[in-house]
Amino acid sequence: MIETIIKEPWVKLDTIKETKDWSKQDEINWNQRHRQNENYRFFINAFDYIVCNQIHGDYLEFGCHRLRTFRMALTEARHQNVENMRFLAFDSFQGLPPSDGTHGVKYWDPGQLATSEEEFWKIIKQHGLYTENVKTIPGYYDKSLTPDLKKQLLEDSVKAAFICIDCDLYESGVSVFEFIDDFIQEGTVVYIEGWFAGYKGNPNQGLSKAFRDFEKRSKFKFVDFLNVSWMGRSFIAYKDLLL
Numbered sequence: 187m188i189e190t191i192i193k194e195p196w197v198k199l200d201t202i203k204e205t206k207d208w209s210k211q212d213e214i215n216w217n218q219r220h221r222q223n224e225n226y227r228f229f230i231n232a233f234d235y236i237v238c239n240q241i242h243g244d245y246l247e248f249g250c251h252r253l254r255t256f257r258m259a260l261t262e263a264r265h266q267n268v269e270n271m272r273f274l275a276f277d278s279f280q281g282l283p284p285s286d287g288t289h290g291v292k293y294w295d296p297g298q299l300a301t302s303e304e305e306f307w308k309i310i311k312q313h314g315l316y317t318e319n320v321k322t323i324p325g326y327y328d329k330s331l332t333p334d335l336k337k338q339l340l341e342d343s344v345k346a347a348f349i350c351i352d353c354d355l356y357e358s359g360v361s362v363f364e365f366i367d368d369f370i371q372e373g374t375v376v377y378i379e380g381w382f383a384g385y386k387g388n389p390n391q392g393l394s395k396a397f398r399d400f401e402k403r404s405k406f407k408f409v410d411f412l413n414v415s416w417m418g419r420s421f422i423a424y425k426d427l428l429l
Contacts (some may be wrong), residue, residue: 188225202345213329216284224415226258231412232375233262236347241373243347244272247360248327251277253309255350255379260315268377273343276330276362279303283326285355288391289384295353327353327361336368345371352379353425356419359396373410374423381419394419 189198205212235241245259249314258274262270281300293299310320323330346369351362370376378393385391389398402410408421 187219187241195411198419204390221417222254225255225418228235228414228418228420229255229262230260232348233266233268233353235318235411236373236375237266237268239373239419240272241347241375243345243371243374244273244274244369245348245350246276246344246346246366246369246414247350247351247352248276249350249354249358249379250275250306251301251352253301253306253313253354257309259312259348259350260313260320263276264315271316271319273316273345274323274339275306275310275320276323276327277301277306278304278323278330280326282355283328283358285357290386291354291384298356304305327358331361331365336365338348338352340361340368345370346374347371348375348377350377350379354380354383354390354393356385356396359393360399363396363400367400370406370423372406372424374406374422376423377414377418377420379414379418381417383417384405391399 190196213428239294245263247259249257250256259273263273279300279302281297282294284296285294301324306322310317323335346366349366349370351359353359353362366376376397378397381397382389382394382395383392389395405425406423407426408423411420411422413419
């Protein structure tokens with residue numbers, strides 16, 4: 187968190203005293219502290235928007251490692267007194283799948299970033315909010331996001347108020363965007379946490395490319411909503427009344 191002071195340079199900066207023995211773990215802790223602070227600010231605002239605009243529906247998250255954003259959703263749903271929202275967790279629970287390697291990130295190897303389904307449920311029960319409304323859908327997306335699953339969820343009247351996509355890889359993103367269009371409604375928030383993650387930040391690769399390709403064929407239009415730190419971008423779905 188950034189602390190202001192009443193003299194130059196007007197914000198408190200660490201000096202040699204605080205960083206003399208700065209380690210790799212310190213670097214990770216520093217980055218995660220600020221990234222998740224930005225994430226949580228976004229979730230506060232997103233749920234405020236959803237409730238204010240009466241966007242009734244469910245929370246769908248694709249990529250649930252360590253349940254950081256998933257728990258933010260549960261907490262903010264409670265803060266906004268949201269009723270009847272279901273929380274669907276789509277994840278392999280085995281880490282990342284194989285990819286073509288063009289992402290250029292050394293810790294995105296197959297099997298990395300894994301949170302098991304058992305660990306997932308342990309964290310959910312410890313958090314304690316909406317536990318009866320949480321459902322896991324395990325499997326790599328090219329195998330798990332099937333027409334039969336879509337049919338089943340639609341028959342269960344699943345409709346998205348908020349979709350969070352944090353699956354990192356272009357290949358995973360293609361499967362996710364192919365799946366979600368029938369669950370989107372006017373006002374749905376679509377949050378892509380890794381918009382500039384990997385691929386040297388190239389907007390013509392990664393999740394940003396997968397989304398732009400999807401946008402061309404979707405039944406909906408998407409307007410920019412909130413930027414989240416350097417990594418994340420979010421959008422609101424709407425119908426073009428001129429069409």
